[in-house]
Amino acid sequence: MNLKTTFSALALSAALLGALPLASGNGNALAQGGTISGGFDVGPGGFQGNFNPLAATSGFTWLVTYFEPLVIYDDKLAKIVGALADTYEVSADQKTYTFKLAETKWHDGQPFTAKDVRFTLELARNEKAGSVFAARLGVVQSVEAPDDRTVVITLSAPSPSMLDTLTKVMMLPEHALAAIPAEQIAKHAWWSSSPIGTGPFKFTKYVADQYVELAANPDYRGGKPAADKLINRYFADPAAAIAALRSGEIQFTYVDSNDVSTFSSDSNFKVIEGDSYVVNYVGFNQEVPLWQDLRIRQAFMYAINRDAIIQSLYGGAAKPANCVYVADQLVPQGIESYGYDPEKAKQLLAEAGWNKINGDKPITILTYYTSPLATNVLAAMQAMLAQVGINIVPRAVDTPTYNSIVYQQSGNAGDYPLIYAGLQNGPDASNINIGLNEKQIPPAGANILRIRMAAVTDALDAALAETDAARSDARYQDVCKATNAELPWATMWVANRYGVASAKLKDFVWTPAPAGGPYQAHVEKWSIAE
Incomplete structure (x- = not known):
């Protein structure tokens, strides 16, 4: 056969x-x-x-x-x-x-x-x-x-x-x-x-x-x-x-969305646009005690005005992500939308005792994204989180340095309490497994945040084992539900991606x-x- x-x-639609x-x-x-x-x-x-x-x-x-x-x-x-x-x-x-x-x-x-x-x-x-x-x-x-x-x-x-x-x-x-x-x-x-x-x-x-x-x-x-x-x-x-x-x-080179307008009207170049199939997220290192309370992770979602960032910085060329997927067939009805609500974020932090846990002490957020767009995105996040009492400090490094930190087998987990990163969620929906499944904790895989959430792992295992293509989407909807509820990541958006080539x-x-x-x-x- x-x-x-x-x-x-099984591949996601390539229409975009x-x-x-x-x-x-x-x-x-x-x-x-x-x-x-x-x-x-x-x-x-x-x-x-x-x-x-x-x-x-x-x-x-x-x-x-x-x-x-x-x-x-x-x-x-x-x-x-x-x-x-x-x-x-x-x-x-x-x-x-x-x-x-x-x-x-x-x-x-x-x-x-x-x-x-x-x-x-x-x-x-x-x-x-x-x-x-x-x-x-x-x-x-x-x-x-x-x-x-x-x-x-x-x-x-x-x-x-x-x-x-x-x-x-x-x-x-x-x-x-x-x-x-x-x-x-x-x-x-x-x-x-x-x-x-x-x-x-x-x-x-x-x-x-x-x-x-x-x-x-x-x-x-x-x-x-x-x-x-x-x-x-x-x-x-x-x-x-x-x-x-x-x-x-x-x-040829890759460009950010805010560079596209300078090439789109120039006949010497061709702009290539498409879905990145990458979900950008704020990731919580699960070996750092700061993130044990779900309410604190939820506060990140409510505190960041994702729609404002998408419109003002991405020029609208992104979709907000409320779980690890944005494809319609993989996102079930009824999941939490985490609309911008800084007052709710403050309430959740107060209930969790954030002032005693950390307060306004600076927290490093590590990233390998070094473009001007990424710098502006992190600055916007920093300002929004500061309004609810969370003080993040971006640290952008090159990819070899980033990998040496997050894949370390021993050392201080506090080296990266937070990350801003991306992981592919397509074209096969299974790709997200490597960053979330407990079985993929390094050196076995890319679960660099050492996520050990039974509901997430069980949903992923069930989806990976589903051999009936007609039931596959429903299995991955369960993954979406689990990540939306447990928040191993504060999922931000899936952006379009652009390249520019000489004519x-x-x-x-x-x-x-x-x-x-x-x-x-x-x-x-x-x-x-x-």
């Missing part, structure tokens, strides 16, 4: 998603070859400082240019299609996945085989390897390679989210990595010095914190890429990337995907006009 259609139905193939807007002839430069990791999450896809929480737009997964979303994020797997089938009991592999080679000329898939999945399941997929792949019972072109994955129980997880697991070369001990692989120099993949471009150079250069892979199974080189530039802040785009130094690009596809994808961008077709 081939479940491509079934799994497509904009993935535009861009053609030359000035009639210029296309250059043969050429170099395309972009700020592909600028934006939410930013440059991780690590090119290891097993540890990546963002940056897939770039990683997928030289690494590839077995399966991948199409550029509308509407269905899952083959990548390194030509075809796949799922058994009737949804416990056996059979992949027929494409015939291709690694960038060093060695053949890609089923043994590489088995090696990659075993490594991705290994917590010692620093893999963010360890818990998500915990249901994998075995990975077999009956021949070079066939992989059979057997699960201990059905897992409707398995294909979605596999879109993010980039295949790795056994012959290049097997000799490195698992506990050393997470931050090994290989990732930034000599990585090899199967994708349309080959890794050639990394200048620390400045750029990565890739060269066309002439042996790519999809044909030699149209461009000779891809360069990914890194910038200290998004404003520098926008300046480089305007000057022609780069041809000189042809056949360029960028999708505002959570964490940068991955998705089917056909990078080998990208070209640039003279």
